[in-house]
Amino acid sequence: xxxxxxxxxxxxxxxxxxxxxxxxxxxxxxxxxxxxxxxxxxxxxxxxxxxxxxxxxxxxxxxxxxxxxxxxxxxxxxxxxxxxxxxxxxxxxxxxxxxxxxxxxxxxxxxxxxxxxxxxxxxxxxxxxxxxxxxxxxxxxxxxxxxxxxxxxxxxxxxxxxxxxxxxxxxxxxxxxxxxxxxxxxxxxxxxxxxxxxxxxxxxxxxxxxxxxxxxxxxxxxxxxxxxxxxxxxxxxxxxxxxxxxxxxxxxxxxxxxxxxxxxxxxxxxxxxxxxxxxxxxxxxxxxxxxxxxxxxxxxxxxxxxxxxxxxxxxxxxxxxxxxxxxxxxxxxxxxxxxxxxxxxxxxxxxxxxxxxxxxxxxxxxxxxxxxxxxxxxxxxxxxxxxxxxxxxxxxxxxxxxxxxxxxxxxxxxxxxxxxxxxxxxxxxxxxxxxxxxxxxxxxxxxxxxxxxxxxxxxxxxxxxxxxxxxxxxxxxxxxxxxxxxxxxxxxxxxxxxxxxxxxxxxxxxxxxxxxxxxxxxxxxxxxxxxxxxxxxxxxxxxxxxxxxxxxxxxxxxxxxxxxxxxxxxxxxxxxxxxxxxxxxxxxxxxxxxxxxxxxxxxxxxxxxxxxxxxxxxxxxxxxxxxxxxxxxxxxxxxxxxxxxxxxxxxxxxxxxxxxxxxxxxxxxxxxxxxxxxxxxxxxxxxxxxxxxxxxxxxxxxxxxxxxxxxxxxxxxxxxxxx
Numbered sequence: 256x257x258x259x260x261x262x263x264x265x266x267x268x269x270x271x272x273x274x275x276x277x278x279x280x281x282x283x284x285x286x287x288x289x290x291x292x293x294x295x296x297x298x299x300x301x302x303x304x305x306x307x308x309x310x311x312x313x314x315x316x317x318x319x320x321x322x323x324x325x326x327x328x329x330x331x332x333x334x335x336x337x338x339x340x341x342x343x344x345x346x347x348x349x350x351x352x353x354x355x356x357x358x359x360x361x362x363x364x365x366x367x368x369x370x371x372x373x374x375x376x377x378x379x380x381x382x383x384x385x386x387x388x389x390x391x392x393x394x395x396x397x398x399x400x401x402x403x404x405x406x407x408x409x410x411x412x413x414x415x416x417x418x419x420x421x422x423x424x425x426x427x428x429x430x431x432x433x434x435x436x437x438x439x440x441x442x443x444x445x446x447x448x449x450x451x452x453x454x455x456x457x458x459x460x461x462x463x464x465x466x467x468x469x470x471x472x473x474x475x476x477x478x479x480x481x482x483x484x485x486x487x488x489x490x491x492x493x494x495x496x497x498x499x500x501x502x503x504x505x506x507x508x509x510x511x512x513x514x515x516x517x518x519x520x521x522x523x524x525x526x527x528x529x530x531x532x533x534x535x536x537x538x539x540x541x542x543x544x545x546x547x548x549x550x551x552x553x554x555x556x557x558x559x560x561x562x563x564x565x566x567x568x569x570x571x572x573x574x575x576x577x578x579x580x581x582x583x584x585x586x587x588x589x590x591x592x593x594x595x596x597x598x599x600x601x602x603x604x605x606x607x608x609x610x611x612x613x614x615x616x617x618x619x620x621x622x623x624x625x626x627x628x629x630x631x632x633x634x635x636x637x638x639x640x641x642x643x644x645x646x647x648x649x650x651x652x653x654x655x656x657x658x659x660x661x662x663x664x665x666x667x668x669x670x671x672x673x674x675x676x677x678x679x680x681x682x683x684x685x686x687x688x689x690x691x692x693x694x695x696x697x698x699x700x701x702x703x704x705x706x707x708x709x710x711x712x713x714x715x716x717x718x719x720x721x722x723x724x725x726x727x728x729x730x731x732x733x734x735x736x737x738x739x740x741x742x743x744x745x746x747x748x749x750x751x752x753x754x755x756x757x758x759x760x761x762x763x764x765x766x767x768x769x770x771x772x773x774x775x776x777x778x779x780x781x782x783x784x785x786x787x788x789x790x791x792x793x794x795x796x797x798x799x800x801x802x803x804x805x806x807x808x809x810x811x812x813x814x815x816x817x818x819x820x821x822x823x824x825x826x827x828x829x830x831x832x833x834x835x836x837x838x839x840x841x842x843x844x845x846x847x848x849x850x851x852x853x854x855x856x857x858x859x860x861x862x863x864x865x866x867x868x869x870x871x872x873x874x875x876x877x878x879x880x881x882x883x884x885x886x887x888x889x890x891x892x893x894x895x896x897x898x899x900x901x902x903x904x905x906x907x908x909x910x911x912x913x914x915x916x917x918x919x920x921x922x923x924x925x926x927x928x929x930x931x932x933x934x935x936x937x938x939x940x941x942x943x944x945x946x947x948x949x950x951x952x953x954x955x956x957x958x959x960x961x962x963x964x965x966x967x968x969x970x971x972x973x974x975x976x977x978x
Contacts, residue, residue: 307867380431383424430537465497483561566722572951586701589647765803892925930969
């Protein structure tokens with residue numbers, strides 16, 4: 256995690272505030288306050304949680320959207336400055352043009368306005384102008400003279416060989432005029448927006464190589480209806496040199512929309528036909544390719560947005576998955592030939608022991624493995640077992656369930672996604688410099704059971720493996736969205752400052768990587784923090800950083816009970832006043848719902864504190880330090896199903912949702928291959944978004960529709976299956 260908590264939005268301009276307010280329907284006052292807070296170094300989680308009065312209670316998603324749009328408008332403002340300077344240098348800047356540029360909020364329209372003045376590479380029209388042919392083009396375009404074309408002979412010179420050459424040059428100038436006409440470009444853009452189709456076919460001679468893209472060998476659909484996953488799949492095939500992808504419109508209909516802009520009614524036949532041909536050339540050679548590229552870029556942004564939204568929604572569910580909590584864990588990373596790596600973790604996730612057992616083929620040492628597990632469970636007072644869901648997972652889980660333990664033990668199957676990435680990372684090497692990657696991977700599996708959020712923040716979100724086409728979308732946008740999601744999850748749960756890793760602390764509002772390292776170093780040198788106020792002693796923990804992070808950090812051992820809650824230190828005196836008014840101590844008020852309900856909150860409303868903040872404070876005092884996550888529940892697969900070959904159509908089986916895309920959800924049935932519930936099979940009704948029906952890690956019952964053992968594909972349905 257890098258130092259990306261602070262936003263660099265400058266103070267909002269009136270136009271920026273006005274545009275965002277108009278686009279979002281949020282009051283200008285709240286938009287301005289939000290942008291000002293961001294500019295002052297406040298983070299999105301802090302603003303959302305502790306500045307509700309200023310923003311009108313905007314949530315993180317809306318604040319992030321305001322921040323993003325403000326940055327876009329700031330970039331557009333810089334672009335406008337460049338455009339104005341360029342046009343002014345040409346002595347072409349009029350008051351009307353300046354006003355149009357200043358009022359423009361659409362990036363495409365801004366570029367259309369600028370196009371006639373934009374410095375260009377050498378063009379055919381530019382050469383024609385240098386050859387003195389612009390007057391001829393103007394005579395033809397006037398459409399007043401039936402013999403205008405015959406005047407071309409007067410423009411023959413040492414640079415223009417004959418009348419035909421003169422007419423060609425005039426046509427090039429007219430074509431460029433047409434291509435730079437705002438209304439013409441707007442009409443072509445409208446045709447693409449309304450009627451464009453996207454098509455794909457295999458590159459000649461590469462059909463065999465492109466077998467994975469067989470769906471797109473003869474594919475065509477309306478661009479408006481093309482789903483995110485289809486668009487990104489086609490573009491991936493194109494990038495790999497296996498597919499040809501094109502975006503098309505009806506050229507005749509589109510030309511019919513723009514030619515009347517240039518050819519007057521009742522114009523002489525000769526000039527009319529000449530202008531029509533020149534405009535057609537300008538459309539095909541200049542306008543159409545430019546607008547097609549623009550529309551393709553817009554479609555890519557739209558597809559990226561859908562894919563990123565799916566990825567972030569999945570990531571949020573994964574990060575906020577139910578934790579088992581501080582338990583002593585025995586974690587197993589299953590394997591066949593190399594055996595199962597076993598680690599024991601204490602209640603804080605520290606590694607206390609590791610070994611290898613071989614309960615599965617080819618060794619089948621079930622007796623020796625069982626004795627080892629029973630001994631470790633007893634010696635380390637193990638409370639739960641975590642089993643990775645990779646190779647040999649079902650066999651290992653079945654073996655572990657058959658053991659008679661000295662006390663009750665729950666066995667959980669845990670996702671291994673990204674564990675191998677973590678085990679080979681610098682973070683893992685720093686944590687376990689003397690252990691190999693297999694031990695580190697098993698530790699990660701165990702820690703994920705204890706607290707998925709604390710462990711998964713150590714891994715690049717893209718490596719966790721939820722979502723679709725994450726490597727094909729805009730990587731900068733993806734990183735921004737994923738970082739925002741991780742930060743949101745971390746801050747919504749809160750962090751124990753005395754046990755959190757550097758990676759987890761780095762996502763806390765206002766901290767970042769450097770300050771997180773300083774907190775860990777201070778903790779190592781001075782022992783646990785005894786209060787939130789002690790954080791001020793950390794190197795580089797200035798007033799602004801403390802303001803941003805303090806409310807999200809918990810100090811469970813603090814003598815001040817409020818340090819264990821999400822109540823911000825800036826509101827401690829307010830809580831003390833509430834308690835004093837009831838003749839009680841703060842400790843007596845906390846976790847006392849009956850007394851808290853007696854408080855007349857209206858007495859405490861002032862210029863800085865409104866009812867939103869007061870209600871948040873009361874909710875936190877009722878359940879101090881509450882964790883919004885559910886508790887972990889073990890998944891039970893069907894013991895009679897161990898392999899894809901065991902599946903038959905019609906079977907109803909339990910499973911767990913392990914990925915969600917915009918075309919459906921994947922379900923782990925415990926057979927090493929996930930089955931797909933296509934979006935059309937998710938409910939009896941029409942489903943727009945799979946996330947409306949299922950969530951990540953949800954336990955579901957599904958019916959098997961089809962099984963393709965050779966291709967490893969399983970089709971499932973939720974329709975008609977009682978949950």
